[in-house]
Amino acid sequence: MTNPDQITRVAHDVDRLCRNIGEVIQGKSDVVRNAVICLLAEGHLLLEDVPGTGKTSLARALAASISLTWHRIQFTPDLLPSDVTGVSIYNQSTHEFEFKRGPIFANIVLGDEINRASPKTQSALLEVMEEGTLSTDSQVYPMARPFMVVATQNPIDMEGTYVLPEAQLDRFLMKLTVGYPTVEAEAEILRIHKSGARADVLQPVLSAQDVNAMIGIVRQVEVAPAIEQYIVAVATATRTMSELRLGVSPRGSLALLRAARGAAAAAGRPFVVPEDVKAMAPVVLAHRLILQTDAELQGRTAGELVARAVASVPVPRAVAV
Template identity: 55%
Template sequence: MAVRLENNQPAATTASPEAVALLAQCFHALGDNIERVVKGKRDTVELALVCLFSEGHLLIEDVPGTGKTTLARCLAASLEADWHRVQFTPDLLPSDITGVTVYRQNTGTFEFLPGPVFANIVLGDEINRASPKTQSAMLEVMEERQVTADGSTHPVPRPFMVIATQNSVDMGGTYPLPEAQLDRFLMQVTLGYPDHASEVAVLSGAASQTSIEQLPTIATGRHIAEFIQVARQIQVAPQLYDYLVRVVAATRSLPEVRLGASPRGSVALLRAVRVRAASQGRTYALPEDVKALAGPVLAHRLILTPEAELSGRCGADVIAEALATVPVPQAGAPV
């Protein structure tokens, strides 16, 4: 399925149409597979897959019972890769996630026992129900793909992705995620309630519906790692770099924003834009890719002024305003 990128061969500066076509084929096959269980949420499923092929982290926030954990489990089940689930609770300790160093009396040495974070995909269920101290244990591994314990550094497997779910912060027993951790998630998405037809289909087909355990494997971790490299070779014109930076910069200058998107947000948006272009079979990115992904990638990174929040404004509104104020470059393939 995948295009093998040999270590002894230099990577091409531009992705080949054949490699991009294989990426798009895998992307849509994964989406179809997940939709066998998660009904009527194709747009959200594709955003989750953009995160996967960008090797970014995904935060799914919504009220209980809308399928957040189901989506995360379906994505993990569709891949032949190591994945672990962590149920975040108030009594969870940092070492329960990252691992612990133990003393072996028979050998007289210390040994590091890896925690569940050492996997290709880590499902953090209800992450905002753990204490801030435990949440902070995820900061290093989400950014640097490594865990430091007792002065020693331990890299996690690649590709590496954290899929976290959380209830809305106004729900009982939740702790708001710190800004530094929110900034490490490439995207934040919501599922919302299904439409009428989808909910009827779920109820009428409940007895015969495919379970998560029955989902076939679509790709391996090695395939995803190769496709990540293909996506990084998607062409981006100089005008599109300029447009992307102007959109991010606009979030920092609007009066209702107290803290705009960070440079990490610019890098994250670029990675996601390249994957979206590849998922549609293109070897080059377009302004439409930036417009489609600016909200999911940037909105959760913004901190609005109290006045804006009291008036009902949200990050998505600010992103829409930023997109409206920045001139769009002429579309077309890079030369």
């Protein structure tokens, strides 16, 4: 059983981190909190929205709020896989090839406008995101811990973008939409930027050791068998929908479990409740669904289908841990 004091500490640190990020990201407390939960669940985050809504600022603010190494990769159509992962260079003095590490070797990697890169370059991230290792020249290089890819993308109907492959999308624990700010929040954005408050001047409030300790505590959050069955039932419900060509895979069920654990810990609870699953389902499952063509023409969205799947499954009345 998780120590209640440890869970309380996690919830306190999550609030500190969210407040620090909130210094530059105004009016998006839910998005910020979900991004932090994604980090604690050892997941990768995809931010999608039109340009100028703060996707990159959110990623930079998250990285700047923690004493971690982070790199930014600007994805472009001519970006090569080796520009991301690294390249082997022949050393004439030693007569051997040496691997020069690419920008993927960091705790937090910001992939800006990931859908502007070719599918070949996008696929170079698959092993790194799933296994936390990079295999090249018969060598396996582990990533630092914690490790998180925060990618941004513009809507796929905008010119000069590529659709992310399904296998790539499935590696992201969450997909969040930042959205336009409210009138009040946008006025506050003008005020703070006028005074010079930006993501690059934020001071870190947590260390790498703090985050790794929080991740370890999240792993110990209790999940009752009834909750496990609830998650499986929600995933199964998506696989029988006539509007979908592809429902949630077992990887999606595992992702929902991890995210629910992170949400429970962030709320100061040592166990998962159905509300955690409900809260995380839209951001964890929607991007894993592939709609039938006629469903898209009818204006159906993955989000509403996830909501329908959740509503169709009875909520466990009693959760025994």
